[in-house]
Amino acid sequence: MSDPRLPVLVSACLLGRECRYDGRHNRDSALERELDARGERAVPFCPEEHGGLGTPRPAAWLEASAADVLDGRARVVTDAGIDVTAQFRDGAEGALATCVAHGIAKAYLKERSPSCGSRNTHVAGALVAGRGVTVELLERNGVRVSGVEGRRE
Ligand code: SF4
Numbered sequence: 001m002s003d004p005r006l007p008v009l010v011s012a013c014l015l016g017r018e019c020r021y022d023g024r025h026n027r028d029s030a031l032e033r034e035l036d037a038r039g040e041r042a043v044p045f046c047p048e049e050h051g052g053l054g055t056p057r058p059a060a061w062l063e064a065s066a067a068d069v070l071d072g073r074a075r076v077v078t079d080a081g082i083d084v085t086a087q088f089r090d091g092a093e094g095a096l097a098t099c100v101a102h103g104i105a106k107a108y109l110k111e112r113s114p115s116c117g118s119r120n121t122h123v124a125g126a127l128v129a130g131r132g133v134t135v136e137l138l139e140r141n142g143v144r145v146s147g148v149e150g151r152r153e
Contacts, residue, residue: 005041009099009107009143011116012044014150019046023056026110026150040106045098047091047115047134053084060084060114061122066136076114076133079125091115092137099143107138111147118147 013020016027035042049055064074069085076088092115098104109116109132117132135145 003041005039006106007043007102007104008035008040009045009095009102009104009109009138010035010042011108011110011113011148011150012046012049014108014110014148015042015044017044017046019049019055021048021055021057021059028148028150028152030152031108031148031150035108042108043098043102043104045095047095048087049091050094051084051087051089051091053087053091058082059122060088061125062114062130062133063124065123066121066131066133069133070136070140088115088133092134095134096137096141096143099138099141105143107143107145108148109135109145111149118145120147 013026014028016025018025058078060078068074075083075085111117112120113132114122115132115134118135121130121132
């Protein structure tokens with residue numbers, strides 16, 4: 001019998017996968033309970049691992065807005081100045097493809113990430129109001145993203 005729960009995309013680190021840039025996770029037990037209560041089924045996804053960056057990996061930030069990155073006007077770079085724009089774009093496209101494949105219209109993604117942040121992200125080395133690259137692409141394509149800080153018991 002098929003699973004009647006509604007599939008939703010979730011940052012894999014929020015579900016306990018050790019895929020953060022520093023090899024740690026952001027497991028959020030409260031989110032797991034909330035998904036259960038709403039009858040939602042988590043489809044885990046990590047855009048940066050999908051883009052081939054590996055774990056651990058250097059921290060990275062956007063040169064300007066995520067919209068500028070997607071439209072080719074800005075890059076994503078590591079602290080050492082390595083250009084990882086292509087990997088971030090691949091990760092975002094993988095997230096969108098996963099949503100299309102599963103019929104997903106809703107996502108819960110980790111705040112403050114240069115990929116997954118929806119209210120805050122890292123631009124030019126600082127934490128600022130703005131979206132990550134994956135969130136920008138998902139929202140452009142009709143997937144509604146909710147930001148989750150993570151690490152709640
Ligand atoms: S915030 Fe997003 S890109 Fe970063 S580790 Fe979690 S799932 Fe991967």
